[in-house]
Amino acid sequence: MATPIELLQNEVKAELGDSVTIIVLGASGDLAKKKTYPALFGLFRNGFLPKNTHIVGYARTGMSHQDYLERITQYIKPGDNNEHKSKIEEFKKITSYVSGLYDKDEAWQGLDNAVKKSENDRKIPSGNKHRIFYMALPPSIFIPVAKGVKKNVYGHEGVNRLIVEKPFGMDSESSNHLAHELGQLFKEDEIYRIDHYLGKEMVKNVMNMRFANIFFSNVWDRNYIDNVQITFKEPFGTEGRGGYFDDFGIIRDVMQNHLLQVLSLIAMERPISTDAEAIRDEKVKVLKCISPISLDDALLGQYVAANGKPGYLEDETLKNKESRTPTFAALACHINNERWEGVPFILKAGKALNEAKVEVRIQFRHVPGNLYGGSARNELVMRIQPKEAVYMKFNNKQPGLSYQTIQTDLDLSYHKRYTELSIPDAYESLILDVLRNDHSNFVRDDELEAAWKIFTPLLHKIDGKNKKSAEGKDSGDDLKITTYAYGSRGPAELDEFVKSHGYDRTNAHYSWPHQSVAALSNKL
Numbered sequence: 001m002a003t004p005i006e007l008l009q010n011e012v013k014a015e016l017g018d019s020v021t022i023i024v025l026g027a028s029g030d031l032a033k034k035k036t037y038p039a040l041f042g043l044f045r046n047g048f049l050p051k052n053t054h055i056v057g058y059a060r061t062g063m064s065h066q067d068y069l070e071r072i073t074q075y076i077k078p079g080d081n082n083e084h085k086s087k088i089e090e091f092k093k094i095t096s097y098v099s100g101l102y103d104k105d106e107a108w109q110g111l112d113n114a115v116k117k118s119e120n121d122r123k124i125p126s127g128n129k130h131r132i133f134y135m136a137l138p139p140s141i142f143i144p145v146a147k148g149v150k151k152n153v154y155g156h157e158g159v160n161r162l163i164v165e166k167p168f169g170m171d172s173e174s175s176n177h178l179a180h181e182l183g184q185l186f187k188e189d190e191i192y193r194i195d196h197y198l199g200k201e202m203v204k205n206v207m208n209m210r211f212a213n214i215f216f217s218n219v220w221d222r223n224y225i226d227n228v229q230i231t232f233k234e235p236f237g238t239e240g241r242g243g244y245f246d247d248f249g250i251i252r253d254v255m256q257n258h259l260l261q262v263l264s265l266i267a268m269e270r271p272i273s274t275d276a277e278a279i280r281d282e283k284v285k286v287l288k289c290i291s292p293i294s295l296d297d298a299l300l301g302q303y304v305a306a307n308g309k310p311g312y313l314e315d316e317t318l319k320n321k322e323s324r325t326p327t328f329a330a331l332a333c334h335i336n337n338e339r340w341e342g343v344p345f346i347l348k349a350g351k352a353l354n355e356a357k358v359e360v361r362i363q364f365r366h367v368p369g370n371l372y373g374g375s376a377r378n379e380l381v382m383r384i385q386p387k388e389a390v391y392m393k394f395n396n397k398q399p400g401l402s403y404q405t406i407q408t409d410l411d412l413s414y415h416k417r418y419t420e421l422s423i424p425d426a427y428e429s430l431i432l433d434v435l436r437n438d439h440s441n442f443v444r445d446d447e448l449e450a451a452w453k454i455f456t457p458l459l460h461k462i463d464g465k466n467k468k469s470a471e472g473k474d475s476g477d478d479l480k481i482t483t484y485a486y487g488s489r490g491p492a493e494l495d496e497f498v499k500s501h502g503y504d505r506t507n508a509h510y511s512w513p514h515q516s517v518a519a520l521s522n523k524l
């Protein structure tokens, strides 16, 4: 019987046979060196790339072959054994670099010639000359690059796939424009819009957890769940990325995409199958039930200097030194359907906070007529990072002579349970999905449209705050942006905000990971 790894390898083979050319556009950039090439190496090392693979890097920067190899391997984790080191050397042999412009047909033809030469050198038969284009580029050039590729480098003797990185537009209008332009050039099934959160282990686990466990199905609705929080916390600011970040803000950076994707997996109905379109159909349906976020449901903040760390406005790369762009937001989404009416889904995200953490926290209702008085509410938490875990806060008799009810947990911490496991990076998993032609973990065009509708009115208000009129007023005057200290838990108003949306910590004196049993008994 085939192992899980062999099954995946077989799926790649069924799709691409023995050959593919992967073309990394923007190969000189940050994403390419930090994520794309290390992920490609991971796939190569584990035998997922077809045996006749070549990777061509393309960008404007002139680089020697040696410089290119050094650049693309600098973020590959150094292995502790010779086999790993020799794999890196083998990996270097299957890649080359072409330098050229993004707006000249001759330059693209130069790339096409290099790809054709490589295909001929590898003696790839017609029909198997598959080409995968990975756009690791700034969004400002997505459309011209897609046009150049389609006109000059698109293959006619095999399949073509185009991987696009976020951001997919700035609002509904620009996103629809991008979708329209890409749609003129590539078929929807050739396009893979990456949201790397969909490649994270715990995010991929949401469907398995929800739909492979009977005990969740009957409690997964407004009758049992009081509120859901999806939280993203980073302990560092925008240092060095202020130029990019200021045009986007925290909502466009991680909420409209990463956190909303997680929300749709938690909230969607059961798909008719695990087929990509079935899953994406359900995600679109639930997104369409969410009303645009109102001002009353938003708490926005920007970090200020504290503990020797600079405030957002002190970031040297920031052009607008009076920027009102939020670096923190808590937003309550309301899903107007039979399952979720009255259950707020609170998205919270911030830079320069007190810790690194991404999690989903589902808080259940109080036990009606509880025999044990005011016991704490149950919570189911999916820790996405760091240290993947699923834990359930639940109430239990205090072990020993006491009859008290105490809050404790059922804890599935991956690093304790799966000690031999090394979880692949999200990008590795997603590029493998492209090779297997599985769109489940990629964003469909109508999903994007529905997602932008939820955020665009609020985003336009925020954008208005950065645009002052002649009288010095801004068009977002009714919108408050508060401050919080670098390294804090966020704005002081946050606890009140989540409380006002139902989050209740009465009698919850316990925090995960659990205290030792000895520590508990000492407290008796």
Ligand SMILES: NC(=O)C1=CN([C@@H]2O[C@H](COP(=O)(O)OP(=O)(O)OC[C@H]3O[C@@H](n4cnc5c(N)ncnc54)[C@H](OP(=O)(O)O)[C@@H]3O)[C@@H](O)[C@H]2O)C=CC1
Residues within 6 Å of the ligand: 026, 027, 028, 029, 030, 031, 032, 034, 059, 060, 061, 102, 135, 136, 137, 138, 139, 140, 141, 165, 166, 167
């Ligand atoms: N960096 C990261 O960690 C993440 C990035 N992303 C997304 O990935 C994509 C790429 O990001 P990243 O690698 O950081 O981007 P970079 O700014 O590093 O750009 C990638 C390459 O594009 C070329 N380039 C940059 N600016 C321009 C321009 N104005 N006109 C033409 N070419 C330009 C440069 O190559 P050359 O000049 O050599 O042609 C550069 O090396 C973006 O869409 C980003 O949002 C998503 C998640 C994380």
Ligand SMILES: O=C1O[C@H](COP(=O)(O)O)[C@@H](O)[C@H](O)[C@H]1O
Residues within 6 Å of the ligand: 196, 234, 253, 254
């Ligand atoms: O897309 C983005 O995500 C990162 C966070 O990704 P993670 O995998 O490290 O959780 C975020 O830092 C960045 O601002 C944003 O553009």
